[in-house]
Amino acid sequence: MDSTFDKQLDQFVAAFVSYHQEGERNLLISYDPKWPSPCYQGEANNDGSVAWMPVRQASPATFSNVEEALGIRLNAEFCAFFSRYYSDNLSAMAPQGQCELLQVFNSDDLVRLQQNLIGHLLMKKRLKQEPTLFFALTDEEDYVLSVLNRTGEVVLEQVGRPPKDVVAESLGAFISSLSPR
Template identity: 60%
Template sequence: MALTIPAQLDKFVSSYVEQAEVKGLKIEFDSEWPSPCYKNSANDGELVSWAPVLQSPPHSFDNVEEALTLTLNPDYCQFFTRYYSDNLKAMAPQGNCELLQVFNSEDFERLQQNLIGHLLMKQRLKQAPTLFFGLTDEEDFILTVVNESGEVALEQVGREPAKILAPSLAVFLEQLTPRA
């Protein structure tokens, strides 16, 4: 059976939430940054429980694709249009990483703006388009999807991908262990 992004992301998110059950997932409440992830409300700055929530309806990258006349890798699009969530900490075979996520609709808009900026920089540098989705413990190194091939790469900001980590985003997600 082929690995799909929704299936791998669902599996990772459920194990992430399960691992965090002992102490629970907590985040500072911010009334200026509403999200369906908050399980309850509180005063600004107080810790509240949260959990990843399926986007309904899911967002779309159509406007980014239209603006840049570029078809984005479908796995990448599925990755960011599945859940509203805080970033998810994980352990990959290569070390610690953090999967970027969108917390609300405004956050999705911000992601799109940052992605456009990243893609325009790649264009200016005459480099193949990559799509960022994660952070690493190494400063200036990000996790990206090579738009053309769908491979997951370790990339230093502003440079060509340094190393291919997985043949696809689904395979990369399958290798992760949650660090809630």
Template identity: 60%
Template sequence: MALTISAQLDKFVSSYVEQAKGDGLKIAFDSAWPSLCYEDTAQDGEFVRWSPKRQSPPLSFTNVEEALSLTLNSDYCQYFTRYYSDNLKAMAPQGQCELLQVFNSEDFERLQQNLIGHLLMKQRLKQTPTLFFGLTDEDDFILSVINESGEVALEQVGREPSQILAPSLAAFVEQLTPVGN
């Protein structure tokens, strides 16, 4: 049986953290950008250990859905409301990618604003609503979820998705391999 997006994300995050054992995951500390992910405090700019932390309680996209009168794909919502984390680098069968994550609640608000802008652009261009969740190594290509079908697609910014990469977000995450930070 296929795992849910939450279970698949848990599995990926677990292997991401496991792969970094020894040196651990490191990030530049920023006192103006507080997060549960920091495992230490330090002077701004100094590297500290961090790790993804479960959101409790989980954040919500309800305000975005109400603002746009649009029900967002539930896997997509679960994806961004599972962890506080720095972005996660991964290798997909198609090449390197970076899974966007939210580092704190302010970051989640920023994500929501960017998502609203993205969806309004799609509406203006009379294109299928898509929900971005990842970056590729090609600047103007993003990874997105087609809102209605839940399929993961490669999308050139401002265009309709050009290639379906997986039937669901869970299936896409399942095929990823963590890449060290």
């Protein structure tokens, strides 16, 4: 049974795909044979680009290795966010402005994300700041959108600093407020 969060994410991903298909804005990326992904849809074009599509992960990713390494329990919505699809990053418009939802493109990308997350959480600990879990880039340099692990709220934070503003009560609420771009 899918959770409410899963449904919110599925609705956004479906809207994202629809937006690009209906507007004849093809989802194309540079093909990299050394970076295989279930997202690739067919063979590379003459210009080296290939169509792609978000694809549900056959066996959802787990963050238990991160939790065990750091002795922390990660927000469930954050974990579900990166455990549902393999995808290129997803551009969106939030009420506050443009953002790009980070995604994992393949299982190696998931490992890279987890390593970066561990580094981020260790930095937060060293700075004596609350743990945050980054999930999106903004159009403001050095600002990311993160989940405040303790509360599940979505916050705007400058890298290396405490969160600046709460932008949504939860990741699901934030995703529900987005429109594809």
